Amino acid sequence: MSNFQIKKVLLDAGTSLHIQTEKILSRLPGVPVQYIEGIRSKRNNDEFGSSAPETACTQDNTFEHKPRLGKDTLHLISYKGEFLKPCPGTREYICCGYQILNVATNCPLDCSYCILQAYFNQPNLRVFVNLEEELKRVLHVIDSEPDRIFRVGTGEFTDSLAVDPITCWSDLLLPAFSKRKNVVLELKTKTTNIERLLDSKYRDRIIVSWSLNSPYIAAREEHGAASLKNRLKAARQCQSEGYILGFHFDPLISHPRWKEGYLKTLDLMDKYIDPEKIIWISIGSFRYMPGLKPIIRRRHPKTCVLNGEFIMGLDGKMRYFKPIRLDLYRFLRENLEKWHPDLGLYLCMESDDVWQKSMGWSPGNTTGLSHYLDKRVLKIFG
Amino acid sequence: MEIRKIAGATPHGVGLNNIDDSPGPCCMSFGFDLKPLILSIDTIGLINSPVLIESGQGKMTIIAGFRRVQAFKYLKRDEIPCRILLENSVSHLECILINLHDNLSTRKLNDVEKGMVLSRLSLYLPESEILEHYMPLLDLPSRRETLFLFMALESEPDVFVKESVVRGSLSLKTFKRLLKMDHESRTHVLNLLSSLKFNSNQQTQLFEYLIDLKHIHDKSLSELLGDISIKRILSDENLNMPQKAKAVLGFFRSKRFPTLADAESTFRKKVSRLGLPKGVKIVQSRFFEAPYHRLEIRFREGEDLKKKIEQLTRSDRLETLRDPWEEGG
Ligand code: SF4
Numbered sequence: 001m002s003n004f005q006i007k008k009v010l011l012d013a014g015t016s017l018h019i020q021t022e023k024i025l026s027r028l029p030g031v032p033v034q035y036i037e038g039i040r041s042k043r044n045n046d047e048f049g050s051s052a053p054e055t056a057c058t059q060d061n062t063f064e065h066k067p068r069l070g071k072d073t074l075h076l077i078s079y080k081g082e083f084l085k086p087c088p089g090t091r092e093y094i095c096c097g098y099q100i101l102n103v104a105t106n107c108p109l110d111c112s113y114c115i116l117q118a119y120f121n122q123p124n125l126r127v128f129v130n131l132e133e134e135l136k137r138v139l140h141v142i143d144s145e146p147d148r149i150f151r152v153g154t155g156e157f158t159d160s161l162a163v164d165p166i167t168c169w170s171d172l173l174l175p176a177f178s179k180r181k182n183v184v185l186e187l188k189t190k191t192t193n194i195e196r197l198l199d200s201k202y203r204d205r206i207i208v209s210w211s212l213n214s215p216y217i218a219a220r221e222e223h224g225a226a227s228l229k230n231r232l233k234a235a236r237q238c239q240s241e242g243y244i245l246g247f248h249f250d251p252l253i254s255h256p257r258w259k260e261g262y263l264k265t266l267d268l269m270d271k272y273i274d275p276e277k278i279i280w281i282s283i284g285s286f287r288y289m290p291g292l293k294p295i296i297r298r299r300h301p302k303t304c305v306l307n308g309e310f311i312m313g314l315d316g317k318m319r320y321f322k323p324i325r326l327d328l329y330r331f332l333r334e335n336l337e338k339w340h341p342d343l344g345l346y347l348c349m350e351s352d353d354v355w356q357k358s359m360g361w362s363p364g365n366t367t368g369l370s371h372y373l374d375k376r377v378l379k380i381f382g
Numbered sequence: 383m384e385i386r387k388i389a390g391a392t393p394h395g396v397g398l399n400n401i402d403d404s405p406g407p408c409c410m411s412f413g414f415d416l417k418p419l420i421l422s423i424d425t426i427g428l429i430n431s432p433v434l435i436e437s438g439q440g441k442m443t444i445i446a447g448f449r450r451v452q453a454f455k456y457l458k459r460d461e462i463p464c465r466i467l468l469e470n471s472v473s474h475l476e477c478i479l480i481n482l483h484d485n486l487s488t489r490k491l492n493d494v495e496k497g498m499v500l501s502r503l504s505l506y507l508p509e510s511e512i513l514e515h516y517m518p519l520l521d522l523p524s525r526r527e528t529l530f531l532f533m534a535l536e537s538e539p540d541v542f543v544k545e546s547v548v549r550g551s552l553s554l555k556t557f558k559r560l561l562k563m564d565h566e567s568r569t570h571v572l573n574l575l576s577s578l579k580f581n582s583n584q585q586t587q588l589f590e591y592l593i594d595l596k597h598i599h600d601k602s603l604s605e606l607l608g609d610i611s612i613k614r615i616l617s618d619e620n621l622n623m624p625q626k627a628k629a630v631l632g633f634f635r636s637k638r639f640p641t642l643a644d645a646e647s648t649f650r651k652k653v654s655r656l657g658l659p660k661g662v663k664i665v666q667s668r669f670f671e672a673p674y675h676r677l678e679i680r681f682r683e684g685e686d687l688k689k690k691i692e693q694l695t696r697s698d699r700l701e702t703l704r705d706p707w708e709e710g711g
Contacts, residue, residue: 309641314671322670
C-alpha cells in the first residue's frame with residue numbers, strides 16, 4: 001500500500017469535467033479540492049522550461065525555509081505537451097535510447113539525491129488526466145514504426161507506481177502496451193504498490209523494475225521509499241506472477257563501506273530473485289546539475305550524497321571523478337556477474353572509455369547501446 | 383505616497399553651529415570618502431542644498447545632505463544654504479523618502495546604505511510594498527531573502543564586516559554565510575579573509591570546500607581553519623599574499639578532492655619525467671574526464687617540427703604515461 005497521504009487536490013481549469021479526474025477524486029474521499037483558473041493552467045506546456053523549481057531558490061540561503069515541493073498536493077492537469085519523448089541524453093556520454101512516457105511530474109517520495117528537486121518549474125504532484133486520450137497518439141507513433149523497438153518507461157519524471165493506487169494508470173497502460181510486439185513498457189519504482197499489477201491479466205511486454213541501492217543509502221537517503229527487503233519481496237511476487245523484472249543500481253553512491261553495503265543488496269537479490277527472468281540491470285553513479293547541490297544541502301542537511309569527489313563532467317553535470325566511478329562499476333559488474341553471467345548489464349550515461357575499463361566492452365555509442373538493449377527485449381519477449 | 387515637493391524651495395543660509403552634528407535618523411551614508419566632495423564644493427560651490435528640519439530650540443536636524451554639511455564644516459565655513467522644513471510639517475516616512483530620492487538622484491548607494499534604506503522603510507511600510515517598489519529602485523531583486531539579507535547587513539554590529547562588504551573584500555555571499563556561523567568560526571573566517579585578500583570567486587570556492595569538508599569530516603569551520611598547515615602557509619615569509627591565498631585554496635582543494643589531487647600530482651610527475659623536447663607540452667584533460675589529453679608543440683618551421691616529432695618518437699618513456707590511477711600509472 002501507498003505510505004504517503006494526499007492532503008489537497010488542485011484542479012486546473014477544464015480538468016473537473018474529465019473522466020479521469022472523477023475517478024481519481026472518488027479514490028480520495030474527504031480530501032479538500034481547490035479549483036485553479038487562469039495563469040497556472042496556461043503554464044502546463046512549460047513543465048520542462050526551467051532548471052529551477054519555483055519553490056526552491058538555487059542559492060544557499062539563511063532566510064528561506066525548506067522548500068516542500070508540494071509532495072502532499074495532487075495537481076490534476078490536462079497536459080498540452082508531448083507525452084512520448086526520447087530520454088534527454090547528451091552527445092558526450094552513451095545513452096540507452098529510452099523513450100519517456102510522460103504521465104506525471106514530481107514524486108511523493110523524497111530521495112535526497114532526486115534530480116527532480118531542481119528540475120521542474122512547478123511544485124506539487126502533477127498528474128496528467130488526459131493520458132487516456134493522449135495515449136492513442138502515443139500508440140499511433142509506436143504502431144507507425146513496426147520495425148523499431150520502443151523501450152518506453154514512465155519512471156523518469158516520477159516513480160511509476162507511487163501514485164498508482166490513486167491514478168490506476170496500470171489499468172490503462174498494461175493492456176495498451178501488452179498487445180504490441182514492437183514495444184516494452186517499463187514501470188520503475190521504489191515502492192511496493194504492485195496490487196494493480198497483480199490484479200491485471202496482462203504480462204507480455206511489461207517490465208517491472210526496482211531501483212536498488214546499498215541498505216545504508218536506501219535507509220538514509222531514500223525517504224518514503226520501501227525498505228530494500230520489501231522492494232525485493234514485491235519484485236519476487238511480481239516475478240512469481242509472471243512479470244519480467246529489471247533493476248537499476250542508479251545512483252550508486254560512494255559512501256563509507258560501500259562495497260560491503262552493495263554486497264548486502266546483492267545477497268538480498270540472490271535470496272529473493274531468480275536471475276533468469278531479469279531483462280536488464282542498469283548501473284549508474286550519482287550525477288547532478290550544479291544547481292541541485294544547494295537545494296539538497298537545504299532540504300536534506302544530513303545527507304551524505306554530496307560527500308564524494310565530484311567533478312564537472314563533459315555534459316556540464318557533476319559526477320564522480322573517473323577512478324571512483326570505475327571502482328563502483330567494476331565492483332558491481334564483477335559481483336553481479338558472479339551471481340549470473342547474463343543479466344543485461346549496462347551503464348547509464350557513461351563514456352566509451354569508462355565502458356571499456358569497467359565492463360570490459362563498449363557499445364561504442366548510443367546506437368550500439370540501443371541495439372544491445374533491443375536484443376535483450378527480443379531475447380526475453382521474443 | 384506623495385512626497386512633499388521640496389525641490390523648488392528657496393535655500394536659506396543656516397549657521398553650521400545650529401545643525402545637529404549627528405547623521406540624523408534619515409541618513410543613508412556609510413563608508414564614504416569626503417575628500418572629493420570637499421574639493422568639489424571648494425572649487426565650484428554647493429549645487430544641491432541640504433534639506434533640514436527644525437527640531438526645536440533653534441536646532442536643525444539633517445534630512446538629506448549629511449556629507450555636504452560635513453564638507454562645509456571641514457572647509458570651516460560659517461553657514462550653508464539649506465532648504466528648511468517646519469517642525470511637524472512632514473512625517474518621518476516622508477523624511478526618509480526625501481533622503482532616498484535625494485541620494486538616488488546623485489549617486490549609487492553601496493550595499494550597507496541599501497540595507498539602511500530598507501531597514502528604515504520597513505519601520506513604516508508593509509513588506510510587500512518594499513519588495514514591489516523599493517527593491518527595484520535600489521537595483522535589487524524583489525525577493526524576501528534579499529530584503530532580509532540587506533537588513534541584516536545594516537544591523538551587523540561589526541563595522542569591519544560592513545566596511546569589508548563595501549570595499550568588496552567580503553562578498554555578500556560570504557556575509558550571508560557569516561550570519562550562520564558560530565562566533566568562533568566567524569572569527570576564524572574573518573581573520574583569514576582579512577589577512578589574505580581573496581577575491582569574490584576565491585571566497586566562493588573557499589566556502590565550497592569548507593562547507594563540504596565540514597559535512598564530510600563532521601568538523602567545525604574553526605577546526606578546519608585552525609589546521610597546522612594553514613598556520614604554516616600564513617606564516618611562510620617566502621610567499622606573498624596572493625600566493626598564500628592560492629596555497630590556502632590549494633590545501634583545502636586537496637583535502638576535498640584527495641583522489642583527484644593525487645592523480646593530478648602523479649600525472650604531473652610522470653609528464654615531467656618524460657623529458658619532453660623544449661616547446662612540447664602535454665595538457666591533461668580537465669579532471670581526466672575527456673578520454674584524451676592534448677599534445678602541444680611549439681615550433682618555428684617544418685624542420686624544427688620534424689626534429690621535435692622525431693625526438694618524441696624516439697622517447698621510450700611515452701608508453702609509461704597512463705591513467706594515473708591505474709596500477710603503475
Ligand atoms: S523515487 Fe525517483 S522520482 Fe521519486 S523522489 Fe526518489 S529519485 Fe525522485
